[in-house]
């Protein structure tokens with residue numbers, strides 16, 4: 148009976164979809180409702196007559212929900228109740244995408260660029276990405292075989308991991324880490340191995356510790372390298388990256404997933420006066436073993452466009468495109484057209500954002516330095532996060548601290564323990580100066596009240 152209702156719905160749908168302007172006919176909706184209702188009314192019965200609840204994928208029992216999302220949901224709930232909350236918990240820029248990007252998206256829609264594109268992205272966008280990487284990063288990728296555009300960098304990280312490793316493999320994740328890395332490693336069936344970094348090292352990878360870790364983990368297949376880092380804002384210098392590359396030469400089975408999504412937001416300058424991050428793939432002998440991740444969310448404030456990419460030797464790019472072909476087909480055609488325009492934005496626009504972000508960073512660091520028992524040992528040099536140590540409070544229970552801070556002062560920060568950095572809190576300073584001033588006052592008052 149259920150089956151026949153579904154079949155009836157499908158038949159109606161297939162007839163209706165032949166007409167030019169499609170809207171589901173009411174008969175179809177009715178059949179679908181009947182089918183869905185009957186499916187819910189009859190749980191699966193085993194042959195012995197005992198009824199079983201369908202179970203979820205056992206993999207889910209290992210996956211933690213994101214604390215950022217949890218805090219964010221609480222904030223939304225409080226706002227819905229009419230409360231005003233100061234939120235420094237989301238990781239997205241507060242500036243708007245360039246006008247030319249919005250115009251390109253609108254033009255693309257009106258010109259009918261509303262259909263699927265090639266799985267790996269439009270040739271125009273891939274060419275633009277390859278040119279951009281060559282010009283700014285010195286890496287040369289074949290746009291047709293070595294670049295895969297996806298629905299955000301997040302999807303590209305996942306596909307990169309899925310392409311490179313699986314059951315029985317280990318993924319080395321330096322802590323503090325972006326919380327999705329360990330969960331994604333578990334999702335692909337691999338085992339995350341946390342490599343601790345030291346606050347005195349600015350939370351950057353220590354080459355000796357990396358060597359020791361790889362020597363004791365022969366199953367390691369991937370090293371996650373987030374540079375600049377979310378959540379610490381740490382930037383690995385060229386020299387440090389070279390030392391990491393040297394260590395990796397001893398371990399030919401290990402590849403690097405270099406997540407460089409924040410590479411446009413760096414506050415130190417090189418000899419030419421520009422703020423740049425060295426791309427790991429540009430180091431000698433590292434191209435063949437690096438999957439580079441980048442995108443448009445942080446650099447161009449295009450988080451909602453869901454546009455990112457993976458650049459890698461064809462073996463990995465091909466694997467990622469096969470996976471993407473079965474999972475999401477392609478990134479939005481409209482977002483891709485916007486991406487082409489984004490790659491033509493003048494450098495001045497980025498320089499201006501960096502300048503504004505740097506002022507906010509300096510302000511937050513200055514205010515934190517005035518707070519008792521709060522320390523930022525090494526100032527962050529990139530991205531838009533600070534991870535101050537607040538372990539003197541709440542006996543180091545950062546989650547309770549954040550929950551009480553939210554309840555009492557209506558200030559939302561994310562507990563550092565969700566990034567593998569217990570006793571810290573993550574502050575995202577990508578918000579207006581006015582909001583930052585309110586936030587710093589609230590945090591100072593809250594901590595003073597605990598003394």
Ligand code: PMP
Pocket residue numbers: 238298299300301302304325373377406408442443444450453454455
């Ligand atoms: N990598 C890191 C380190 C991030 O912080 C984020 C976003 N928070 C992403 C990847 C994903 O970015 P996107 O919006 O392009 O999916």
